[in-house]
Amino acid sequence: xxxxxxxxxxxxxxxxxxxxxxxxxxxxxxxxxxxxxxxxxxxxxxxxxxxxxxxxxxxxxxxxxxxxxxxxxxxxxxxxxxxxxxxxxxxxxxxxxxxxxxxxxxxxxxxxxxxxxxxxxxxxxxxxxxxxxxxxxxxxxxxxxxxxxxxxxxxxxxxxxxxxxxxxxxxxxxxxxxxxxxxxxxxxxxxxxxxxxxxxxxxxxxxxxxxxxxxxxxxxxxxxxxxxxxxxxxxxxxxxxxxxxxxxxxxxxxxxxxxxxxxxxxxxxxxxxxxxxxxxxxxxxxxxxxxxxxxxxxxxxxxxxxxxxxxxxxxxxxxxxxxxxxxxxxxxxxxxxxxxxxxxxxxxxxxxxxxxxxxxxxxxxxxxxxxxxxxxxxxxxxxxxxxxxxxxxxxxxxxxxxxxxxxxxxxxxxxxxxxxxxxxxxxxxxxxxxxxxxxxxxxxxxxxxxxxxxxxxxxxx
Ligand SMILES: *Cc1c(COP(=O)(O)O)cnc(C)c1O
Numbered sequence: 001x002x003x004x005x006x007x008x009x010x011x012x013x014x015x016x017x018x019x020x021x022x023x024x025x026x027x028x029x030x031x032x033x034x035x036x037x038x039x040x041x042x043x044x045x046x047x048x049x050x051x052x053x054x055x056x057x058x059x060x061x062x063x064x065x066x067x068x069x070x071x072x073x074x075x076x077x078x079x080x081x082x083x084x085x086x087x088x089x090x091x092x093x094x095x096x097x098x099x100x101x102x103x104x105x106x107x108x109x110x111x112x113x114x115x116x117x118x119x120x121x122x123x124x125x126x127x128x129x130x131x132x133x134x135x136x137x138x139x140x141x142x143x144x145x146x147x148x149x150x151x152x153x154x155x156x157x158x159x160x161x162x163x164x165x166x167x168x169x170x171x172x173x174x175x176x177x178x179x180x181x182x183x184x185x186x187x188x189x190x191x192x193x194x195x196x197x198x199x200x201x202x203x204x205x206x207x208x209x210x211x212x213x214x215x216x217x218x219x220x221x222x223x224x225x226x227x228x229x230x231x232x233x234x235x236x237x238x239x240x241x242x243x244x245x246x247x248x249x250x251x252x253x254x255x256x257x258x259x260x261x262x263x264x265x266x267x268x269x270x271x272x273x274x275x276x277x278x279x280x281x282x283x284x285x286x287x288x289x290x291x292x293x294x295x296x297x298x299x300x301x302x303x304x305x306x307x308x309x310x311x312x313x314x315x316x317x318x319x320x321x322x323x324x325x326x327x328x329x330x331x332x333x334x335x336x337x338x339x340x341x342x343x344x345x346x347x348x349x350x351x352x353x354x355x356x357x358x359x360x361x362x363x364x365x366x367x368x369x370x371x372x373x374x375x376x377x378x379x380x381x382x383x384x385x386x387x388x389x390x391x392x393x394x395x396x397x398x399x400x401x402x403x404x405x406x407x408x409x410x411x412x413x414x415x416x417x418x419x420x421x422x423x424x425x426x427x428x429x430x431x432x433x434x435x436x437x438x439x440x441x442x443x444x445x446x447x448x449x450x451x452x453x454x455x456x457x458x459x460x461x
Contacts, residue, residue, distance in 0.1 A: 074276030219251025
């Protein structure tokens with residue numbers, strides 16, 4: 001990949017292009033040109049884009065919605081339906097034989113997504129699997145890695161962590177008879193803000209080295225879209241013999257990851273956000289190779305028959321013949337109808353690469369940030385980091401003078417799909433595999449017209 005663009009190099013490239021084209025950066029011609037130059041443009045065809053309903057009469061000018069909500073649910077790839085149907089056919093026609101026959105036998109179907117996923121997360125194939133859901137995987141890893149003692153019993157997370165992760169951690173601490181109030185260290189964001197500084201995180205780790213058992217942080221923060229310095233954190237924890245895990249819900253499919261090389265102990269992610277694996281799609285899990293030889297006594301865990309080595313699984317012995325590595329963390333046979341859509345989506349991802357996706361993402365989100373900074377800063381603050389290296393595709397916009405509900409409703413009425421986080425944050429995530437530069441421009445125009453509309457309330461704060 002070419003060197004990461006900076007905020008100012010991006011701005012300069014937009015201004016230079018506009019000069020060459022002799023048009024303005026917010027001209028439709030300009031956005032069209034960017035779409036023409038987009039090497040990933042054809043991927044939009046691989047997805048179903050939600051269409052504008054008749055009731056949303058104000059947006060008649062467009063047939064499809066401007067979908068900026070892949071941070072919550074990625075769109076359905078067009079190949080998903082036929083793939084699901086083919087497995088329904090197998091069930092219909094071959095029933096139980098589907099476990100061991102066909103192109104994707106169910107008894108080993110969790111192998112199918114591995115080659116694709118290993119590239120996306122930077123892991124050896126033997127370090128990852130697809131199983132359960134994200135929070136369940138988090139619990140499974142916490143059971144193995146959070147083994148508190150009277151001296152080392154603390155977990156470090158970020159303040160304003162995603163509630164599911166926070167609840168999981170609190171309940172694990174209680175399970176071991178410790179108190180969440182005393183056992184959780186919450187790194188605070190920088191003063192008055194949403195962003196975390198690398199120094200603050202590392203300092204908290206060093207300051208608590210004697211009592212810290214585990215560090216668990218996000219790869220990309222769900223609220224601000226900030227990318228955490230995963231490599232630095234992982235290496236620091238390794239030096240200090242503290243376990244480190246990452247929640248990659250907002251990172252996978254969004255930014256390049258190198259879990260193996262960074263030395264992360266474990267990680268988990270869901271597949272329905274940027275990975276487009278469908279609502280409730282099967283989640284993913286990573287366990288570093290350095291733990292792969294540890295048996296169930298050395299790395300205690302909760303298991304079921306799927307943790308047994310495949311070769312001896314059906315001997316049905318009461319002694320577990322545990323698979324090495326992450327496979328030995330499996331509990332049940334995977335839900336075929338929640339893994340198949342994930343496979344379908346990963347096959348679309350596999351027609352390009354994470355570095356190409358990232359390159360477009362930096363540029364597309366860079367265009368969005370550039371337009372907002374030029375036109376909307378009186379009303380909107382971008383709380384996401386300014387530098388592209390510190391953000392993924394999402395921008396979080398804090399409304400300075402408007403009511404969140406009112407603005408969100410107006411956007412919805414104009415065929416824009418994005419989401420909100422109370423009290424005043426709009427999250428917008430142009431996703432490089434299907435969003436266009438024209439959509440980014442139209443979104444900014446629509447938001448601008450709403451913010452400046454006489455019918456919308458402006459509150460002086
Ligand atoms: C989306 C998300 C979850 C969702 O958890 P599920 O177990 O899939 O319901 C959890 N944590 C974070 C950080 C998320 O972004």
